[in-house]
Amino acid sequence: MTSYRPLHDGWALSGGDVDSVAATVPGCVHTDLLAAGLIDDPYLDENEQKLAWIGRTDWVYETVFSHEPGADRTDLVCAGLDTVATVVLNGVELGRTANQHRGYRFDVRAVLRAGENQLRIHFASAYSYAEAQRDRLGDRPNAYPEPFNFIRKSACNFGWDWGPTLVTAGIWQEIGLQSWSVARLAEVRPQVTVAGDTGSVEVRVRLDRAAAGPVTLVATVAGERVETTTEGDEAVLSLTVRDPELWWPAGYGAQPRYDVDVTLSGPDGELDSWRRKVGFRSVRVDTTADADGSAFTLLVNDVPVFVRGVNWIPDDVFANRVTRERLAARFAQALGANVNYLRVWGGGRYESEDFYDLADELGLMVGQDFLFACAAYPEEEPFATELAAEAREQVVRLASHPSLMMWTGNNENIWGHEDWDWKAALGDKSWGAGYYFELLPRIVAAEDPSRPYWPGSPYSGRDDKHPNDPAYGTMHIWDVWNTDDYTMYREYRPRFVAEFGYQAPPAYATLRRALSDDPLTHDSPGMRAHQKAQDGDAKLQRGLDAHLPAPRDFDDWHYLTQLNQARALSLGIEHFRSLRPLCMGAIMWQLNDCWPVTSWAAVDGDGRRKPLWYALRRSFAPRLLTVQPRDGGLALVAVNDSGEPWPVSAAVSRRTLSGLVLAEVTLDATVAPGSATTLPLPAEVATAADPTQEVLVATAPEQRAWWFFAEDKDIAWPPAKFDAVFEAVGADARVQITAHHILRDLTLSPDRLDPAAETDDSGVTLLPGESATFIVRGGAGLEPTALSTRPVLRCVNDLA
CATH class of the missing domain: 3.20.20.80 (Glycosidases)
Structure with missing residues (x-):
């Protein structure tokens, strides 16, 4: 029977001026050096810029392990080596690799010793390899001044417009010894298709052999079984499943899966086995030409x-x-x-x-x-x-x-x-x-x-x-x-x-964990080091200038740039x-994100949800009401991605900022599953007499859509007046805000008070007299006044 033994213990790392430190496998040089206290955390402050030497250094991983021979064949299995590696066992070179994105297998029967064995993997500098290939083949264009296209390694390791330049090396995936006799399952590929009420699983198998002779393959799925005997290296086993439950994307149905089991047996019993869950579904892309x-x-x-x-x-x-x-x-x-x-x-x-x-x-x-x-x-x-x-x-x-x-x-x-x-x-x-x-x-x-x-x-x-x-x-x-x-x-x-x-x-909590800048500003040293996009801050500023009031300080800038995103x-x-x-x-x-950075992400490098995440939740909702410009006017569009018809009855009104209704209409429609319905708005609702003083709002059950006739920077927003009620509910807090005036994009950032606290909503706009309740997870111990004042609670009215 095939057996596998991981080789993850007892590794040491050396290279450059580093004599020897304990190494974690799977892992990489950077995390090993960090664990040893030899480098500062590259995610903090400007530390990344100090660590370029790591990617230009050769590194060696070494371990000693014991082995007792017994099987016909033993392989060293390397699921992932990053990247330019020479693998040496007991002083014998097994092979060389230059591809992070594939695995390697080495027959080590002739090299393994009974008892103690020494495994050594030398990682040459990825830069040295890539630059040598570039020089040999001739340079080719790319988006950044790095040679990432001349090595089979993650391109973003060499830096990107959201990522640090941290060129890694190491045993980044599983490594171990696989011992086997007669034959093993080298590759099993079940091709699953479905047509009508019939599912098919075509199991393609490739074998490695240590000895000739017949072997038996058995495949099972959903109670169906097929068996074949072969003396070759490849076989196909076909199974049919009647009325399989279909796998569906989230929101379209369930995700049932079936176990596919494959066993390989020889004259003396089972040799190897394999299991994988599969789902029955069809997929295609329609690219039909149309008008x-x-x-x-x-x-x-x-x-x-x-x-x-x-x-x-x-x-x-x-x-x-x-x-x-x-x-x-x-x-x-x-x-x-x-x-x-x-x-x-x-x-x-x-x-x-x-x-x-x-x-x-x-x-x-x-x-x-x-x-x-x-x-x-x-x-x-x-x-x-x-x-x-x-x-x-x-x-x-x-x-x-x-x-x-x-x-x-x-x-x-x-x-x-x-x-x-x-x-x-x-x-x-x-x-x-x-x-x-x-x-x-x-x-x-x-x-x-x-x-x-x-x-x-x-x-x-x-x-x-x-x-x-x-x-x-x-x-x-x-x-x-x-x-x-x-x-x-x-x-x-x-x-x-x-x-x-x-x-x-x-x-904000992510910034404060990662940066020690004092004061923290949009162009302080740490912020600059964590903004990788070309002219990124200038582009952020251009967006603010087009839409929003000018920020007065960093807190305003932070709120407004997140809001604009x-x-x-x-x-x-x-x-x-x-x-x-x-x-x-x-x-x-x-x-x-892969680290703390100013970027396009909805979830930041510490796993915190930015205001964009909440906006995605609304804009990606299976049922969506949205106001859109159409044919010189405005229309209400109802989008239904669900599998059921959607009866919509929407009240659409044009109002003053104080809430006075100037014109109103009710629009009714039934939106078919998987479709969008456009409902033109009458001119008296869709046209503002004073764009800086009026707003359009469409309301239906569990739906609200807004249209502002002017940019925020041109609107005379009333002061941010509201009532705030705080209530502790177990470990959480409930914060209810009742608006005296219209409040535009009300946003709560409890992480400013406790990095572990988070809210259930963001970017809420309220008409006068309306209320919104925010649930702050982990917020029971937070100070109520701080939770309901700037800079924790913000709205565009703050900047009026």
Whole structure:
């Protein structure tokens, strides 16, 4: 019987001026040096800038282990080595690796000793390797002055416009000894399909053999069993399941899964076994041409699904710190914001089994990029061979997960080749086209034919169209943020938006944990070190200038920039959703952060929800009321992503800021499942006599939509007058605010008083006389007056 023994204990790390320190495996150099007290925390203050030497140093991991021989074969199994490694056992070189994104296996029968063995893994500097490849093959354009496109390693390790430059090395995934006899299950790939009331599981098996002869394979699922005997290295076992329960995305149905069990037996009994949960569902992308271009609609079990998505980056620079529990918390935040889709971005990692198992369990759809981002990539050796092995391994590993909806060839490289002045710089050098249009689709077609592949994000799907054409395929919108105001989102009529976003700083408690700046200002040294976007602060200021009163101090700046981020994404998302079915996806950039930083994230690097998160929860709600400009006027749009008809009766009124109703209308409609209904508003409601003194509000059960006729900076907001009532409820606090005047975007930030405290709502606008109740988790011991005054409780009226 196959046995596996982890080799995770007794490791030591050395390199550079570091003689020897204890090492954690799986792990990396940075976390080991941090644990040893040899470096300062790179996430704090300006420490990151002091640690560039780590990525330019060679490192050695060593351990000693005992072994008792017995099996026919023993392999050293390395699930992930980061990145340029030479593996030596008992003084014998087993092999060399140069790819973080794939595993390696070494036959160590002839090298292992009975008793004590020494394993040594030398990691050469990733910089030295990448720069040598660049010099050999010729430079190629990329988005940052780093050689990340010349090494198969997470691109964002070399820094990004939201991430630190912390170039890691180490044994970043499992390592151990696998002992086996006769044969083992080298690869098991169940291809699951469903047609009508019949589910099929085609189990493809590849064997490694230590001896010739017949072996028996048995596969079972849902009470069905099939057996075959083979003397070869490959076999296919086909099972049929009648009336399987279908796996559905969250909000569309349940997520039943079935165990697939595979056993391998020889003449003397069982040799190996394998188990994986699978789900029965179909997935395809409709790209039918129409009068507006061509669709890009995801269908699950033949039901069109509007993708309410977020982009996902590695949740920590150091992968060993991303536990299943941490992923579960982040997924709960995604689902809590009414997200149904995670796009795993191509500059990070192929995500873990925990990631995909949780997504399967919770019904979160996933799109996985192959790992290419914002650069021209060489197609010469050794990269061509490495890429083929990497892609095949990852496709086979992930293909059985029902949550995985599609593979995408790269992030922004086809667009970059077209628009970012690459062609002159490249000349006749390769840039990755062979991967995206030939190698990767060929591998997906062979190993995962039931799932769609799309060459890039963005990509129009046609050679005769620009790769970022809104009318075709997928697009990214980055002129908003980089050059244009966020109201520009309304100028687009896209079929599917795979990236768009707007920046803001993290929560105040996150800043204060990470930065010792005194005073803390938007351009103090630590804040500058944690703002990675080019001209990021200037772009934040441009957004404030367009919409909001001028901040008087850092507290104002922090509140207003977070508010502007929330408003920008809400405007974009609600516009895109209002276009349904023309537009069938909006994937905002980004859900999460990997460290404390000013960024586009809704959840900051300490896991705290920014005001944007609450805005996503409203704008991504399965049923949405939104006011949109239409044909020179305004319309109320009701969007229904649920599976049931939605009877809407909305009272729409134009009011003065003091609450006086100037005009009112009631609109009724029944919105069919998976559709949007547009209800034009009459001119007397939709047209303001004095835009600076009037507001439009639409109200229906559990729904409210606003339209302000002027920018906040041009409105004479009344003073922020309200009554506040505090009540302790167990460990929590209930804070009720009753408005004397209209209160615009009321936001509570209890983390300013206790880093562990958080509120259940944010960005609430109240008409005169209305009340809102905030539940502050962990807030029972907080001082009531502090909870209801600036800077903890804020609204735009504060700045009047």
